[in-house]
Amino acid sequence: MFDALMQGFAVAFQLENLLFIFVGVLVGQVVGALPGLGPAAGMALLLPLTFGLEPVTAIMMLAGIMYGGQYGGTLTSVLINVPGEASGVMTAVDGHAMARQGRAGAALSIAAIGSFIAGLGAVMAVAVITPPLASFGLKFNAPEYFLLAALGIIATGSLGAAPIRSLMAGVLGLMIALIGVDPLTGTPRLNFGVQSLFQGIDFIPVAIGVFGIAEVLASLERNDKIAPIRTRLKDMWLTAEDWTTCRFAILRGGLIGLFVGIMPGAGASVASLLAYLTERRFSKNPEKFGQGAIDGVAAAEAANNSAAHGALIPMLSLGIPGSASSAVLLAALILHGIKPGPMLMSQEGALVWGLIASMVLGNIFLLVLNLPMAPLFAALLRIPYTYLAPGILVISLVGAYAATLSMATVWMCIAFGLLGWLMMKFDIPRAPLVLALVLAPLMETSLRQALLLSFGSPMSFVDRPISAVLLVAVLFALFMPFVRLWRRR
């Protein structure tokens, strides 16, 4: 394995490959920072441009966009509270709160460092333990996936003082996801004859509307004469207390992200959520979560970057993409004449190990890019909000349009912007809605598959040991907030 890895580094260090790794991570950084254009969309847009490149070079560049997008998504999450992807939602919760407290630089720094450390760890895991990890991930079946998705949604109900409202938001998100077609039978469902609803409601307009546009509406409505948030240079630097607070958060987040990332379909969004909630349990200051907890940011960012790398494990070992981004990467392999699957590592060893080595270099490039440039991005907040607000609204709508090239998405974005603003007025958390929208297809498909395989018997959720453990966790997460409320009375 060591020899193979060294061979991979030899491939990655070729000048052309080094250049395209850098181009990939830089493009990923920018694309991740733009609302509406996530890594998967950025990879898909640039895919045609790779046809003139060697397959290994093309894959290295596209992979760079994939994990570079995670770093870039942090910028919008922290600076303007608009997560570029679902995996940035938890970062936005505490990262933006930190920015409002004048610690945007620190949030960006810990996000970059946490992502780097976790990313490197994930790359090593991809190299060292791919086969046994992939085998364990394959033991998950429909019941486990359903319970994992349910746990993700219910667990967000523990945010805020009113669990009922959080659960309602989650259920509303699941209801929105019903629109379109039935995932198993393809039967049109809840589209009321509207052509643009046949494909369902995408995550992008919902997230941009509910978070970005709603936040702008709320800021304009309050008219607080918001002073520009000033980020002092010294705020960039992490204090000893920050390091002490975050070191285990990064470790835990990285491990959780890796574990979740290798499970096909779970993805960076579930990883960042689970890591965030886990960190809240272990944190010495859990009351700070939601108000600017740096360890929350560290855990979420470590997890989402780790998951982004971990998603490559099933893709490289079995030909099964673990995320939308790795699905685009899989398509790129096929377009370049490479056959994915279990034989990939033996037949295209130079490509696989070159890719693994390139991820080490890519993460180093991203750390170098992000740390010195953090104050440059944080300085954007010195611009008076009056002049930022129209720009944020414009970028949000253009980003929404760019996701699907349809004006219907723009209309949806506007509608969800109004909904998000109303949710803020009625003190209903928005994060559960968006997360439920992402997890809904996995949840419904898994539930129905589980019941199909068990001929309608719900015992399949109890008979299997892993699903039994998850079921206990779901019930615990569901009833604990109500027990806590009852005890308080």
Place this chain on the structure above:
Amino acid sequence: MSRLRLIAAIPALFMLVVALGILLGTSGLRFWDGFTPGPRFFPGWLAGLGVVLALGLLVTQWRGTDAAEMELPTLRGVIVVGKTMAGLVALAMLAQPLGMVPALALFALFMLLGVLRAPLLPSLLTTAIIAGGIEAIFVRWLAVPLPAPALF
């Protein structure tokens, strides 16, 4: 006080309406298909869950144990939000006849001068930066085919 209670009940009532809409909208679909859940299975359960949560919220509000803190807007706030939403709707309507970039520029100018009452010169400069930035990044660099003016 009763008006405030009615306003506070809006989220629960909205959820009830949505749940009812789902039940009605999926009335032609099967809940169970042989030995497997049908297309109405998941919506049915969600609608039921929505009704339970909505009723639960109404009960907590009636008992006064709801911990939520509503933040009702002022009249001025409602006007600003209303104008912004009107601007966004106008933008979406004008994007195709005028082209996305010109429509965005008009929207930005409307926001700065009409809604936010910013000074003229900085507003013009900001509008130029926004429009130019969108053109440069999305159209020229990322080659996103934004709607072009219908006249051309």
